[in-house]
Amino acid sequence: MTASSENCISSCTCHALPSCCASSQSSLTKLAPLEAVLFDIDGTLCDSDPLHYLAFREMLLEIGFNGGAPITEEFFIETVAGKHNDDIALALFPGDLERGLKFVNDKEAMFRRLAAEQLKPLNGLDKVRKWIENHGLKRAAVTNAPRENAELMISLLGLSDFFEAVIIGGECEHAKPHPDPYLKGLEALKASKDHTFVFEDSVSGIKAGVAAGMPVIGLTTRNPENLLMEAKPAFLIKDYDDPKLWAALEELDKAGAPSV
The missing domain is CATH 3.40.50.1000 (HAD superfamily/HAD-like)
Structure with missing residues (x-):
C-alpha cells in the first residue's frame, strides 16, 4: 500500500x-x-472501551493511583486498550504482578456489571x-x-x-x-x-x-x-x-x- x-x-x-x-x-x-x-x-x-475506561478510572482513583489524579483517555489507549490483562497488570503495578492481577480481575467484575446495563x-x-x-x-x-x-x-x-x-x-x-x-x-x-x-x-x-x-x-x-x-x-x-x-x-x- x-x-x-x-x-x-x-x-x-x-x-x-x-x-x-x-x-x-x-x-x-x-x-x-x-x-x-x-x-x-x-x-x-x-x-465497550468507555465502560472499561470508566471501571479502570474509578478503581484506580480509589487506590490513589497516579497521585490520586484520574487517568486520561490517552493513558488508557496507550496502557490498556487491546492488551492482555497480564500485560496491563505489569504496566500498572510493575514488580507486583500478584497485586496487579487481583486488581484487573476486580476491574473485570465491575466492567461486567456496567456491560450488563449499557453494552x-x-x-x-x-x-x-x-x-x-x-x-x-x-x-x-x-x-x-x-x-x-x-x-x-x-x-x-x-x-x-x-x-x-x-x-x-x-x-x-x-x-x-x-x-x-x-x-x-x-x-x-x-x-x-x-x-x-x-x-x-x-x-x-x-x-x-x-x-x-x-x-x-x-x-x-x-x-x-x-x-x-x-x-x-x-x-x-x-x-x-x-x-x-x-x-x-x-x-x-x-x-x-x-x-x-
Missing part, C-alpha cells in the same frame, strides 16, 4: 469513494472465494451479520478479553448462536499482538488464511491479524486513525455502515462469482 493510499484511508470520511480508497478495498478480492470472517470483540462488536452493538453490526450468514461463511470471535467477559458480551449482543468458536488470547501460548489467537481461530474453523479476513479496532489486534497472514479491516471506534494505520490494516472504517466496507464486499462478491 502506498503512503498516499494510507493517508487517504486515514482521513477519508466522505461517502463518495476516492480512487485510492477503492484500490485499497480491492485487496480483499484476492480472498475469493471467501471462507471465513474473524472478529475481535471489545471495540469491534461493541463500543450496545456497533452501528451496522446486524447488517454485516446477515451478510455473513447469507453467504454461509464460517465465523469466530478472537479476543484478549477473559472468557467470562467475552461470553457475556457475545450473549448481550445476541450473537451466542452466531459464532462457531470463541478464541481467548490468554488460553493461547501468546496473546495478541502475537498471531497465535488468530491462527487458532483459523484452525478451529478449518479455514484458510488465504480466504479469510479480520475485523479489529486496536493496534495490537491489527498487528496480530496481519502477522497471521490475513487482511485486517480496522474500525476507528476509539483508537486514533494514525496509530491504527501504523499497524498496516487493509483499510479503516468508522463502523459496519461505512460505505467503504460495502464497496469492498461488493467487489469481493464479484470476484468470487462464477464466470458465465
